[in-house]
Amino acid sequence: MNSVLLTVDLTKAVVDEAIDRNDSIVIAYHPIIFRGLKSLTLKDTQQQSLLRLAAEGISVYSPHTAVDCARGGLGDWLADIVTGTPADPQELEDVPEDGEMSPTKRSPTKQNPADSEFPFPGDQKRPSYMLQHHPSQMSLKDKAIKLNNHQHDRYPIQATKVPGYPGAGMGRIVRLSKPVPLTDIIDRIGLGLGNPRGFPIAIPQGKQASDMMISSIGICAGSGGHLFSEMEKAGEEVDLLFTGELSHHEALAAIEKGKCVVCLFHSNTERGFLHGVLKKQLEVTIKEEWERIRNEERNKAGVSDEFMDHLDDEHVEVQVSEVDRDPYGIMISKAAL
Template sequence: MSSTTTSAPFSKAVVSAMRRLYPESLADKSFDNTGLLLESPYDPIRRQMNSVLLTVDLTKAVADEAIERNDSIVIAYHPIIFRGLKSLTLSNSQQQSLLRLAAEGISVYSPHTAIDAAPGGLGDWLADIVTGTPAEPPSSEDNDDETPASSRPASPTKPTPSEKEDPFTLKRPVFQLQHHPSQLSLQESALQLGNTSHKRVPIVPSKVAGYEDTGAGMGRIVRFDKPQALTDIIDRIGLGLGNPKGFPIAVPQGKTMSEIQIRSVAICAGSGGHMFSGLDDVDLLFTGELSHHEALAAIESGKCVICLFHSNTERGFLHSVLKPQLEKAVKEEWDRVRKGEKARSDLSEEYAEALEDDHVEIQVSEVDRDPYGIMISKQEL
């Protein structure tokens, strides 16, 4: 075999599958850095498994996970490299993860806004959730209250006599940190996606040749045929995104959630401030995060805001959509790559053995999570 340095043939198949599913031309190149960010050299003598690890963020914990699993490539939704690098050193935590992965022969690919903009991508998945309907009726304990459980404030609790005693006595903490639940156990049947009659368009339609009239573009605006109760939309978001313990909601002063009707929703995964700028004809902004002043401006103009923390609007897509898509697409691309490589006459025994392996595995990270969690009173759990 030639001594030319190359990446693992399986990793090439994965990259090809990603580019077929989510063309890099759809990404917002004005700020984004999508594509193959780390192409690690392939050593056929100590090759990795034919496996892919999906994550939103490439953290130290995720790098450890990929190395322990012997993955060939990590698909990290958020690019770990955004700007030009003048050096690669172990003193920088993100660069350290890249160097460790490179040493193990693990590559990194980041699709980011290509997934956001693609038809059927992240924007449409969130729109499907907002326009879904519950697959099962609510439990009887919720029927006597028009406000859904996911939107009710926690009931205040009075301190017990023992809690009023000596303030210097050491006590167990009464709050514990809860992160967004893992999407690995998400019940897909909890929501019939996109089941409410509506129309949708991108906030910023794509100008990429061939995608002008396909629904591609950044963000989504959903317009319902009939107004929807805000509380119903809150429940849909809770069901579709794994029943989080809670998330920030802003409504105009003087309004209660139970009386608000929503006719239109602007949707943006991650941070929606820039995307929502200038949108006047929508009732609800749904995103991962907005700044304090952006939220104030929204409710002052009569809009409502729902945030779920930045990456919690993105992580469920990996499990619900990208994983099954890749399982099919990578198998097809791996068969194609294997067939082409086997036709070469300069293959080493180790390389030829790697091409005989038809196993394909796609997994979602078990340690990837948003940095923010919510402190919940133990008495309310």
């Protein structure tokens, strides 16, 4: 098929899915090969997956760092969630070409007060989040990511050194124009990332989550320890670290400095981007590219009847894996429900 399968991790289950679907290519956010290989063997599960896909003629492409760095990419998507701003690269204002870490300003959008459910007044019960491993199965309404929008500045933690891409780089720093309760930000994260039943947070000892007000946020998809360390070395201080995972000692160091930490497990900060942003972008781009190729190839001499049949097929498809998931979930006692 002229089809693409999107996944965060290229596991055996995803390989089975791609082969069953007869996809043309798997776009796996995480590279399955991290270091050079001197051999390929069926004894290694990851290499076995690669050999099976090769035998079926299915290609694999891993865009990890490019997606992280891109303006309007994964970093901006997470920043959109914590600020309550819908992800749309066209909304990003122009920033200088000088490579400086210049902030991109986002203005609050108007909403109908009747559409807002947060913050909860009085004794009203807070939401019970259900763990959903696959965000493509959720139906988000606009109100879920437009709650209490605040004007803010944002910029990369590490700006890209590649010329011609202002505003791109690793991670994001968000500076809100007004402090926001930590509990409000947790609501936005839960609604924007699949309504997990719960996720780890860390706050300074002697404090409650309801006590904390947040004016600035450091954001890194996946594992944020190294990037947050570089952020501090650059003199950038924030109130909240938002990432997929931090080590025990990194989290301890953060709360000792008065910071809060929100972790969602590594790939839960990444998977929703595939369905919410990348799938839609690829559907448009691939259709345009396939139409261009079909027109060019038809005009070439010596095109076989079989190849012409392929060119007559205008169908293209982009799907998000239904079996891809983070290895960690949360088990909760029935007595606690």
